[in-house]
Amino acid sequence: MTTRYTKDHEYIRVEGDAGIVGISDYAQGQLGDVVFVELPSVGKNLSKGDEAAVVESVKAASEVYAPVSGEVVEVNSDLEAAPGTVNEDPAGRGWFLKLRLTNPSELDGLMTEEQYQTFVKSIS
Amino acid sequence: MAGPANSDQPLLKTPLHAEHVALGARMVPFAGYDMPVQYPTGIMTEHNWTREHAGLFDVSHMGQAFLVAEDKNHETAAKAFEALIPADVLNLKPNQQRYSQLLDENGGILDDLMVTRVGAPGHEGWLYLVVNASMKEQDYAHIQARLPKGVTLNRKDGLALMALQGPSAEGVLAKLAPETATLPFMMSADVQIDGMWCHVSRSGYTGEDGYEISCKAEDAAKLWNKLLENPEVKAIGLGARDSLRLEAGLCLYGHDIDTTTSPIEAGLIWSIQKRRREEGGFPGAARVQREIKEGAARVRVGIQPEGRAPAREGTVITMPDGREVGIVTSGGFGPTVNAPVAMGYVSKDASAIGTDLHLIVRGKPLPAKVAAMPFAPHRYKR
CATH class of the missing domain: 2.40.30.110 (Aminomethyltransferase beta-barrel domains)
Structure with a gap:
């Protein structure tokens, strides 16, 4: 199991040929209180960089992009009733969607945990 | 995730800037100022705290100015300003405040503002204005260019402004200035807090009871911290200020009102007193009177x-x-x-x-x- 990050603060936690996508702890902190999450429909095919979901805080709406290409096989529908879970547990219960990867080699272009933490330090 | 864009423009700082930074605020550019959008607890907590206790807001970026009639006659100042706004200024009692709008010739809204008839002795013929930060330069130029001889506009960039809002505001301020407890809504008073001069008005932008407090810039940090010493008071950023005013149904200039909207379209007829509706005599009066009669x-x-x-x-x-x-x-x-x-x-x-x-x-x-x-x-x- 490995976790990779994008410069836009999405993570993907890869298990086999699938990956769980969410936003980083840094991202939820920057957003503030999440009040609404719009998730894609299961079965949707996303290319790397496509808009995968929308996360809304009190103040603004932000897009969540697909870190890599894949088919949406599951979404975290618990977020509809409890969007604040994204703030409470972004890496765990606050996940957004599960992708079946169509081009796993795209993971090589993403940051490792260590690289991402260095990146966050450089921008904060 | 898409983040906010950075601005390279040099930002102005309010007299409370260092206090915001010390409180761990997230600072963002707003109307040319580096302002706190939220403190560490976040917008939701700040919003709810204001509704349940008392929130303290730095609004020193807003424009404060005095319109002064040299003949020390309220009527002179009132008539000069009534030529620019649709509110009844003439019949303001000393220390009374009104909400109004600077209108253009088409009845579009150039800015919204608060106007108070100054009640302090020796200041007869003075009006105190508070205008939006983003519009103040434009407003001052607009007003200045339209004042008759004998009436001058004095901008007071050396004043700070903070708002104390919420159900605990009255009790908190009464401990420092007891006379503020009995101040009615939209009335103001000059008070001393620990030897600091403060102009206090019972008004705000949250829908809650509360006050706006003007003081000298050099006293601002001391007053701010004195208010924050009270456990009922927490600092509140621009994020919660926006969600509070939205729930209160209050307009934000540049968003809900601008030069394309008239005060009647905006539902602000309550801010145009009967005499002005009938007499007109303000920019765009023809449109405003027509919309009052026929509906917008x-x-x-x-x-x-x-x-x-x-x-x-x-x-x-x-x-x-x-x-x-x-x-x-x-x-x-x-x-x-x-x-x-x-x-x-x-x-x-x-x-x-x-x-x-x-x-x-x-x-x-x-x-x-x-x-x-x-x-x-x-x-x-x-």
């Missing part, structure tokens, strides 16, 4: 989305059959109503409370209804 073609309304998705500024409003009827001018999540709330302009035929609407959010029509404002009841002390 479009009006600002509250909008309650039926689902959980907020509808932001710029969202297109349609009837359920798809006919476009308007646009959202402010929208977001209302922590007190625990639901998304919005306001916007719709054509007259779609403006009745309860009218079914669609909001086009990310290409999808979401059901909504025209709703009464405020979304959270006003709790002013009249």
Whole structure:
């Protein structure tokens, strides 16, 4: 199991040929209180960089992009009733969607945990 | 995730800038100033704290100025300013404050503002103005260019302004200045707090009871910290200021009102007193009087989305059959109503409370209804 990050603060936690996508702890902190999450429909095919979901805080709406290409096989529908879970547990219960990867080699272009933490330090 | 864009412009700082930084605020550019959008607890907590206790806001970026009649006659100053705004200034009592708008020749809103007849002895013929930060340079130039001889505009950039809002505000301020407890809504007083001169008005921008307090810039940090010493008071940023005013149904200049909207379209007829409605004599009076008589073609309304998705500024409003009827001018999540709330302009035929609407959010029509404002009841002390 490995976790990779994008410069836009999405993570993907890869298990086999699938990956769980969410936003980083840094991202939820920057957003503030999440009040609404719009998730894609299961079965949707996303290319790397496509808009995968929308996360809304009190103040603004932000897009969540697909870190890599894949088919949406599951979404975290618990977020509809409890969007604040994204703030409470972004890496765990606050996940957004599960992708079946169509081009796993795209993971090589993403940051490792260590690289991402260095990146966050450089921008904060 | 898409982050906010950075601005390279040099930003101005209010006299309380260092206090915000010390409190761990997230600072953002706003109207040319480096301002706190939120403190570490976040917008939702700050919003709820203000409704339940007392919130302290730095609004020193706003423009404070005095309009002064050299003949020390209120009527001279009032008449000069009534030529620019539709409110009754002439009949203001000493220390009384009114909300109004600077209008252009077409009745469009150049800015909204507060005007107070100064009541301090020796200041007869003085009006105290508070205008929006983003518009102050333009407002001052506009006013200055239209004043008759013998009336001058003195901007007071050396003043700070803070707002103390919420049900605990009265008790907190009364400990420092007991006479403020009995001040009625939209009245003001000059008080001393620990030897500091403060001009206090019972007003605000949250829908709650509370005060706006003007003081000298050099006293601002001391007063700010003195208020924050009280456990009932927490610092509140611009983020919660926006969600609080939206729930209170109050307009934000540049969003809900601008030069394309008239005060009647904006639902601000209550701010135009009877004498001015009848007499006119302000810029755009012909349009305003016509709209009072015939109704405006479009009006600002509250909008309650039926689902959980907020509808932001710029969202297109349609009837359920798809006919476009308007646009959202402010929208977001209302922590007190625990639901998304919005306001916007719709054509007259779609403006009745309860009218079914669609909001086009990310290409999808979401059901909504025209709703009464405020979304959270006003709790002013009249």
